[in-house]
Amino acid sequence: MENIVSLKDLVVEFEDGERILKSISLDIKDKEFVTFLGPSGCGKTTTLRIIGGFLEPTSGDVFFEGKRINGLPPHKRNVNTVFQRYALFPHLNVYENIAFGLRVKKTSEKEIVKRVGEMLELVNLKGFEKRSVNRLSGGQQQRVAIARALVNHPKVLLLDEPLGALDLKLRKEMQTELRKIQQALELTFVYVTHDQEEALTMSDTVVVMNNGLIQQIGSPTDIYNEPVNAFVADFIGESNIVNGCMPEDCVVEFMGRKFQCVDKGFDPNETVDVVIRPEDVKVIPAEKAKLTGIVESVVFKGVHYEMTVDGVDHKWIIHSTKAEPAGSMIGMDFDPFDIHIMKKTEEE
Amino acid sequence: MKQLRVLSLPYLVWMVIFIVVPIIMVAVFAFTTSDGNFTIDNISNVGQYANIFVHSIWLALIATAICLVLSYPIAFYLSRMEKHKQGTMLMIVMLPMWMNFLLRTYAWMTLLGNNGIINYLLGLIGLGPFKLINTSGAVVLGMVYNYLPFMILPLYSVMQKIDKSVIEAARDLGCNPVKVMFRVIVPLSLPGIVSGITMVFVPAISTFIISRMLGGGSNLLIGDLIEMQFLGNAYDPHLGAAIALVLMVIILAIMTVMNQFSPDDQVLI
Numbered sequence: 088m089e090n091i092v093s094l095k096d097l098v099v100e101f102e103d104g105e106r107i108l109k110s111i112s113l114d115i116k117d118k119e120f121v122t123f124l125g126p127s128g129c130g131k132t133t134t135l136r137i138i139g140g141f142l143e144p145t146s147g148d149v150f151f152e153g154k155r156i157n158g159l160p161p162h163k164r165n166v167n168t169v170f171q172r173y174a175l176f177p178h179l180n181v182y183e184n185i186a187f188g189l190r191v192k193k194t195s196e197k198e199i200v201k202r203v204g205e206m207l208e209l210v211n212l213k214g215f216e217k218r219s220v221n222r223l224s225g226g227q228q229q230r231v232a233i234a235r236a237l238v239n240h241p242k243v244l245l246l247d248e249p250l251g252a253l254d255l256k257l258r259k260e261m262q263t264e265l266r267k268i269q270q271a272l273e274l275t276f277v278y279v280t281h282d283q284e285e286a287l288t289m290s291d292t293v294v295v296m297n298n299g300l301i302q303q304i305g306s307p308t309d310i311y312n313e314p315v316n317a318f319v320a321d322f323i324g325e326s327n328i329v330n331g332c333m334p335e336d337c338v339v340e341f342m343g344r345k346f347q348c349v350d351k352g353f354d355p356n357e358t359v360d361v362v363i364r365p366e367d368v369k370v371i372p373a374e375k376a377k378l379t380g381i382v383e384s385v386v387f388k389g390v391h392y393e394m395t396v397d398g399v400d401h402k403w404i405i406h407s408t409k410a411e412p413a414g415s416m417i418g419m420d421f422d423p424f425d426i427h428i429m430k431k432t433e434e435e
Numbered sequence: 436m437k438q439l440r441v442l443s444l445p446y447l448v449w450m451v452i453f454i455v456v457p458i459i460m461v462a463v464f465a466f467t468t469s470d471g472n473f474t475i476d477n478i479s480n481v482g483q484y485a486n487i488f489v490h491s492i493w494l495a496l497i498a499t500a501i502c503l504v505l506s507y508p509i510a511f512y513l514s515r516m517e518k519h520k521q522g523t524m525l526m527i528v529m530l531p532m533w534m535n536f537l538l539r540t541y542a543w544m545t546l547l548g549n550n551g552i553i554n555y556l557l558g559l560i561g562l563g564p565f566k567l568i569n570t571s572g573a574v575v576l577g578m579v580y581n582y583l584p585f586m587i588l589p590l591y592s593v594m595q596k597i598d599k600s601v602i603e604a605a606r607d608l609g610c611n612p613v614k615v616m617f618r619v620i621v622p623l624s625l626p627g628i629v630s631g632i633t634m635v636f637v638p639a640i641s642t643f644i645i646s647r648m649l650g651g652g653s654n655l656l657i658g659d660l661i662e663m664q665f666l667g668n669a670y671d672p673h674l675g676a677a678i679a680l681v682l683m684v685i686i687l688a689i690m691t692v693m694n695q696f697s698p699d700d701q702v703l704i
Contacts, residue, residue, distance in 0.1 A: 141603055161606040168607045174600035178622045188608035191618065239608065 090114040090150075091243060091275050092138060097147035099133055099299075107133050108144070109299040115243075115277060116292075120269050122278045124286040125296035126322070131279045132171075134296075135245050138277060140164045152242075166243040167236035171251060173228045175220040175235070182207075182216040184231050188239040206234035209268065226257045233268070243275040250285065262289055283323050287311060295319050316429050317360035324364065329401050331361040331428070339428055342400055344377045346421060350428040360429040365393070365406040367425035376418020385410045464676035477677035484660055484678065491656040492685070494571060494646075495639035498578035502586040502635045503628065505579070510590035510627075511620065514597070521595070528587050531580075540577055540648050547573055547649065569651025577645035578635075585634035593627030594620070629697045637686055657682055 097111040108130045115121050123131035136142040137149060140161035149156050156164060167188070175184050183190075185206050189199045207213050210230035215223070220231060229249060236244055246265075250258045266289050269276045280286055286293050287307040295302040295310060295318075303315045314320035317328050331341030336351035341361050353359065373379045380398035392410040396403040396417065403419065411417050468474050513524050531539060546552050547567040557563040567573060597620065605619045621628075643658030650656070657678065664675025 139607060141606075160611070161603070162609045162611055166607075168604070170600045170604055172598075172600060174598060174604040176601060176604070176619060176623075178619075178625075187605075187618075191609040191614055235604075235608070 089117050089152075091117040091119075091152055092277070093148075093150040093153075094134070094137070095148040095150070097134065097137060097144045097149070099130070099137070099142065100145040107299055108147075111147070111296075111299075111301060113294060113301065113304070115275060117242075118273050118275055120266070120276045120278065120289060120291045121294060122280060122286040122290040122292070123294050123296055124280060124283060124322070125302075126281060129296040130299040131281075131296050132247055135168075135247055135277060135279050138243070139166060139168050139245050165241055166245055167239050167241040168245040168247065169229075169232050169236050169249045171247045171249070173232040175228055175231055177221055179220070180216065181212060181218050181220060181223070181231055184220055185234045185238050187235060192239075202238050203234075206238045209237070210234045225253050226261065229253065229261060233265070237268070237272070237274075241274070243277060244269075246276060246278045248279055248281070250280075258285075265289065287323070295322060297322070314362065314427065314429070317362060317431075320360075320362040320427065320429065325404055327363045327365065327368065327401065327403050329361050329363075330358065332356050332358045333428065337423075339426060342378060342398070346377075346426060347423040348426040348428060349424050350426075353428070353430075358431060360431060362427040362429055363421055363425060365404040366391070367421060368403060368405045368407075369420045369422070370405065370407055370409070370411060371418040371420050373416045373418040376420055378419045379416055380419065382411050382413050382415050382417060385413055461676045461679055464673050465680045466677075467673060469673060477673045478681070480674055481677050481681050484657075487655055487657060487660055488681075488685070490571075490654070491640055491658075494575055494578070494654075494656065495636050498575045498582065498639045499586075499632055499636045501575065501579050502583050503631065506583060506586040506590055506631065507628075510587050510594055513587075513591050514594035515599075525591070528584055532584055536581065537644065539581065540645055543573070543577055543580065544568060544648055547576075568649060569653065571650070571654055573649040574646050574654050574656075577649045578639045578642065581645065582635040582639055585638075586631040589630040589634060590624060590627040593624045597623050626697055629693050632693060633690060636689070640686065641682060 092115040094111050094113045097108050098106065099108040100106050111130070111134055113134075123134060125131050133142060137144050140156075140159060140163075143158065151164065151166075176187060179187065182203060185203045186199050189202060194202075207216065210233055212227065212230055212234065215227065220228060223231065229252075232249070249265075250261050253261060262285060265276070268274075278286075278289065287310070290307055292304060293307055293310045294304050297318050303310060303319045305313070310319065311323055314323060317326075320326045321328055329341050331339050333350075333353040334340055334345070334356055336353075337348055339346055339348045339350070339359070339361055378398060380396035380403055383395045383397050383402070386393045387410075388406075391406045391408050394403075394405045394407065394411060396405055396419070398419070405419070465477050466473055466475065468476070509528075513521055513528075516524060544551075548554070549564055549566065549568065551568070553567060554564040557565070601619060601623075602615055605615045610618060640656075641658045641661075643656060643662045646654050646656040646659055661675050661678050661682075663669045664671045664678065
């Protein structure tokens with residue numbers, strides 16, 4: 088697969104010296120569903136706006152199909168954007184909103200009728216042609232926004248938190264639908280979200296960002312199972328993160344206890360972050376355990392119970408199908424391969 | 436709701452006493468002779484002032500057009516500025532309105548006069564003197580100067596509601612800056628254009644101070660004509676009322692046409 092968009096050392100610095108992007112380099116492959124994931128202010132939308140042409144990087148290059156496109160205005164780029172709050176044209180009806188890009192390019196009326204028709208079908212809005220966009224539900228507005236962008240047959244579709252304003256159920260539906268559209272039309276989607284679940288369910292590749300830097304690039308499975316640092320581990324799903332050190336290969340010491348693990352190659356006694364997923368904490372009788380804690384609270388979450396356990400130095404989050412009563416003393420244990428050892432990130 | 440309706444009562448009474456009743460009185464005056472008999476002579480006599488009507492409408496139209504052309508870019512620029520800067524800029528736009536209207540117009544007399552400041556300065560570099568005051572141009576200038584804020588404000592208030600992302604969407608979909616202007620910003624600011632035109636055209640067509648101070652004898656406008664019938668030598672309130680009534684009908688007709696361009700929910704009259 089070819090790279091359709093390449094970013095090289097993008098830096099964005101505001102006048103007051105604040106650096107929004109510190110150095111972003113990334114290749115996006117053709118027909119790939121790439122998601123920029125990160126907390127607000129991490130630079131994900133900024134990166135998307137650079138690809139769209141709405142923002143010029145302070146330094147660094149943007150390539151589209153191998154050609155450098157720095158300075159090229161948005162209307163000359165073969166990408167289209169679905170904006171955060173849809174940004175539909177309030178003075179036009181559904182049909183004219185979708186036809187907008189084609190009319191600007193002076194497409195023939197016959198072609199417009201055909202392509203807008205296809206789009207209405209694709210996003211399930213047949214019969215809404217004459218409806219004012221102000222009288223559509225959030226989900227319908229979203230569909231118009233997607234159709235309006237796709238009708239231009241862009242090579243890359245940029246989506247800036249497009250589902251943020253929808254309720255949970257609708258959001259799930261639209262996630263599936265967007266994925267289907269992307270696969271059916273064989274397009275490259277660049278998707279921005281702060282919702283880790285959304286990122287994991289939809290993407291081919293997830294780009295986790297924080298503080299203007301890329302933390303990790305990988306498939307959803309990689310990102311979830313093999314987070315490269317404590318930030319990624321914490322951001323992708325809940326995690327217990329405690330300080331530890333590595334006295335020798337495959338042994339990690341934290342909270343004054345030694346545990347077997349599967350990681351090696353650290354300096355002797357190197358301090359590390361120890362990451363353990365809540366669902367990987369095994370609850371065992373306190374008297375048999377190396378680590379104990381007192382259950383502080385129990386919350387029923389549907390599939391499992393979430394327990395907060397006070398273990399002196401750390402409040403453990405434990406997901407279990409069995410609830411232990413609040414106030415009781417429990418023991419905790421971990422399988423060696425469930426203990427993830429991460430190098431300390433330099434910034435923290 | 437009921438309690439709130441009571442609160443609107445004072446204005447309703449005010450409206451009846453000072454708006455509805457006077458309009459009826461104007462109509463009564465227009466259709467009666469000084470003896471109180473019914474006549475349509477007053478109305479038909481208005482016809483002999485047709486040239487004044489044409490001249491007034493013409494000058495008001497030019498002033499309105501100039502206001503629109505001057506205001507549109509400024510209003511757009513204002514609406515795209517950072518929020519805290521918008522306030523300061525708006526204040527500067529409004530500043531002349533804090534000065535008394537007569538004083539402002541009087542100031543233009545001294546600027547434009549044959550021995551005025553402009554001719555004096557031009558004289559220093561060997562130009563002029565030009566006849567600036569007592570011309571139609573001076574009247575239009577006075578109108579534009581006095582009524583410009585009334586065009587800027589409605590335009591600005593509509594434009595600042597246009598979401599930045601809508602403009603970005605237009606660019607994204609292939610619009611260069613000119614197309615963004617005509618395909619998105621102009622249609623979305625149409626209500627502001629219509630109300631700005633109304634707010635400038637109506638006072639401009641009925642002004643008499645500006646034309647009297649800056650226009651000299653050759654620029655008699657409808658306002659001057661009406662004033663003469665009530666306060667001047669030509670004293671004839673019945674004819675004055677008839678002229679006012681005809682003017683009202685003309686304005687009403689123009690506004691009706693204008694409203695055809697405004698979205699249904701924002702009709703102005």
